[in-house]
Amino acid sequence: MQLMSIEDLAAYLGDSKRTIYKYIASGDCPPYIRISAKNIKFDRADVDAWLEAKKVFPKLGGKEMSDVTFVDRARATVKNIAGGSKLPLTPRAQDVLEQAQKQACEDGFDLVGTEHLVFGIVSVKDCLGARILKNLGADPAKCYQIYEQLCKSSEGKGAGKAKLSEDIDRVIQCAYEQACQWGHKYIGAEHLLVGLLLAGTGKGFQILTDLGITLEKVREETGRLIVCRSVRDNGALGQSGNSG
Numbered sequence: 676m677q678l679m680s681i682e683d684l685a686a687y688l689g690d691s692k693r694t695i696y697k698y699i700a701s702g703d704c705p706p707y708i709r710i711s712a713k714n715i716k717f718d719r720a721d722v723d724a725w726l727e728a729k730k731v732f733p734k735l736g737g738k739e740m741s742d743v744t745f746v747d748r749a750r751a752t753v754k755n756i757a758g759g760s761k762l763p764l765t766p767r768a769q770d771v772l773e774q775a776q777k778q779a780c781e782d783g784f785d786l787v788g789t790e791h792l793v794f795g796i797v798s799v800k801d802c803l804g805a806r807i808l809k810n811l812g813a814d815p816a817k818c819y820q821i822y823e824q825l826c827k828s829s830e831g832k833g834a835g836k837a838k839l840s841e842d843i844d845r846v847i848q849c850a851y852e853q854a855c856q857w858g859h860k861y862i863g864a865e866h867l868l869v870g871l872l873l874a875g876t877g878k879g880f881q882i883l884t885d886l887g888i889t890l891e892k893v894r895e896e897t898g899r900l901i902v903c904r905s906v907r908d909n910g911a912l913g914q915s916g917n918s919g
Contacts, residue, residue: 676901677719678708684717706860720765724861727763746772748839749847762854765863767802771795782826786840789871789879790826793818796864804864807896813886821885825878842877849873857897858904865897 684705685692698704699715705725708716746769764772775795779787796804797818808818847862850870854862871879872890897903 678716679719679722680717681715684722687722720863721860724763724765727765727861730763749843762851762859763861765861767799768862768864768867770799771802771804771864771867774798786838787843788826788840789842789846789874789877790822790882791879792843792846792867792871793879793882794822796868799864802864803897803900804868807865807868807893807900808886808888810896810900811888811892813883813888818882818886821882825881840877842874842879845874845876846870846879856904865893865901869893869897 679687681692681695684690685695688695695704699707705717705721707721708718710716746764749772750764771792772795775787775791778794778798779791784791796802797808797813797815799805805815809815846867847870850862850866853869853873854860854866859866869890871877871883872888872893874880894903
């Protein structure tokens with residue numbers, strides 16, 4: 676957790692301290708930690724997620740789908756799941772998705788599958804998902820080896836417009852549900868990792884299984900690294916996540 680003071684946040688946003696206090700008073704501010712009346716701290720991850728939620732994207736009317744980024748499609752999936760959800764994808768989660776798309780295109784696939792998402796998580800080494808896998812003993816080299824065995828490159832070369840597969844849609848839905856269950860206001864790489872295991876489909880799930888990574892282990896390790904509400908009360912979510 677990287678903590679920021681009122682002064683740090685003001686400098687980060689280019690605002691005055693007085694403006695930050697106005698944000699707090701109005702309730703339109705990142706989640707914060709009140710250590711005392713005069714000592715308020717913000718988690719940098721929460722700040723970035725709050726800023727993501729502030730982004731304004733032009734409506735897609737008139738755009739060709741090829742002009743819509745892969746991350747935008749993932750955002751649209753989240754909104755469709757939750758009826759206009761404001762849970763933003765963190766910058767690292769976006770990096771994971773972009774890396775997944777890049778790998779799918781390089782290997783000549785038209786669809787981004789769960790296997791590419793696992794590759795993306797492992798490739799973004801500073802994301803929490805990669806850290807969780809490392810802590811659980813998942814060797815990146817072994818992960819790449821299994822990926823290459825399962826995912827032989829297509830003969831054709833990707834045109835750079837790989838689309839979300841139905842499996843990825845399901846993973847994002849499960850990631851959203853887990854973020855809500857944990858009381859998080861964002862979807863990070865750790866939620867995508869849990870989503871892969873909850874969905875329980877695709878070659879990505881097979882890669883994680885071959886590495887000895889289980890849903891219970893990931894949830895436990897995530898709860899050790901960050902604050903997760905009701906970490907022990909996940910049975911119902913796990914059942915619904917695998918219901919189809």
